[in-house]
Amino acid sequence: MRRIESGIIGLDKALQGGFPPSSVILVTGAPGTGKTTLAMQSLFHGGRKGENGVYMTCMGEPVFKLKRFLSNLSFYDEKLVEDSLISFWDFSRTADSEWPNKMLIDIVEFVKKNKPKRIVIDPLPLSINFKSLLEYRKYLYAFFSTLSQLEVFTIIIGEESDAPISQLEDYMVDGVISMELKPLNNPSSYGNFLRIKKMRGTAHAKNVLRLNFTGDGISVEDEETKMLQGADV
Numbered sequence: 001m002r003r004i005e006s007g008i009i010g011l012d013k014a015l016q017g018g019f020p021p022s023s024v025i026l027v028t029g030a031p032g033t034g035k036t037t038l039a040m041q042s043l044f045h046g047g048r049k050g051e052n053g054v055y056m057t058c059m060g061e062p063v064f065k066l067k068r069f070l071s072n073l074s075f076y077d078e079k080l081v082e083d084s085l086i087s088f089w090d091f092s093r094t095a096d097s098e099w100p101n102k103m104l105i106d107i108v109e110f111v112k113k114n115k116p117k118r119i120v121i122d123p124l125p126l127s128i129n130f131k132s133l134l135e136y137r138k139y140l141y142a143f144f145s146t147l148s149q150l151e152v153f154t155i156i157i158g159e160e161s162d163a164p165i166s167q168l169e170d171y172m173v174d175g176v177i178s179m180e181l182k183p184l185n186n187p188s189s190y191g192n193f194l195r196i197k198k199m200r201g202t203a204h205a206k207n208v209l210r211l212n213f214t215g216d217g218i219s220v221e222d223e224e225t226k227m228l229q230g231a232d233v
């Protein structure tokens with residue numbers, strides 16, 4: 001099967017080559033766990049291969065700030081942005097009482113017109129405007145299935161919550177990656193971790209994977225190498 005590479009060292013291997021095409025992937029985790037970095041690293045990897053990608057945000061991290069932070073990471077390539085292979089779309093200003101229903105329509109129209117290969121939605125609009133779980137489920141179903149039909153690979157950033165609504169999203173997407181900051185054996189030090197909770201259409205690593213965060217972005221540690229070295233997580 002054709003795969004959509006994340007370009008993140010270790011992650012593609014853990015996914016048996018990459019994400020299945022036309023998937024909608026939810027990346028969840030507490031603040032600062034690396035969700036946006038994972039998504040942008042993957043978008044720029046696609047850009048380097050000539051695949052156009054769009055980062056969409058609504059009342060998340062302001063785009064000018066995001067670009068400033070990203071420009072410190074080696075995968076960020078200003079040329080791809082200048083050439084419009086990677087673009088940024090902030091619709092915070094247009095959010096009104098119709099939002100987020102209107103956002104679904106806007107995104108779908110945008111994808112139909114511009115035909116990006118990859119999109120990132122950071123974060124997924126909250127469910128505040130929905131009267132019931134059923135109504136929200138219908139909204140998500142229409143949204144996700146339309147994106148898949150348009151053959152765009154989508155990463156959605158979720159904000160962690162115990163509300164039943166966020167668990168609903170887990171069931172409705174094709175893949176869920178959970179990112180975490182956890183104490184190591186020495187309780188005063190913390191480390192970044194990632195777990196592939198589900199990925200429809202492929203076998204994948206099920207264990208908790210350790211993340212390294214450097215100026216090159218994130219990479220996933222190779223469990224086999226670590227076992228050989230007898231390293232302790």
Ligand SMILES: Nc1ncnc2c1ncn2[C@@H]1O[C@H](COP(=O)(O)OP(=O)(O)OP(=O)(O)O)[C@@H](O)[C@H]1O
Nearest residue numbers: 029030031032033034035036037038061213214215
């Ligand atoms: N150059 C770097 N080297 C190591 N770690 C870094 C570097 N740059 C950023 N980080 C880490 O990445 C974290 C931010 O990553 P990112 O913005 O991807 O997280 P996020 O999960 O999207 O956060 P939020 O929920 O606030 O949007 C920082 O809190 C910091 O720990």
Ligand SMILES: [Mg+2]
Nearest residue numbers: 035036037061
């Ligand atoms: Mg973020």
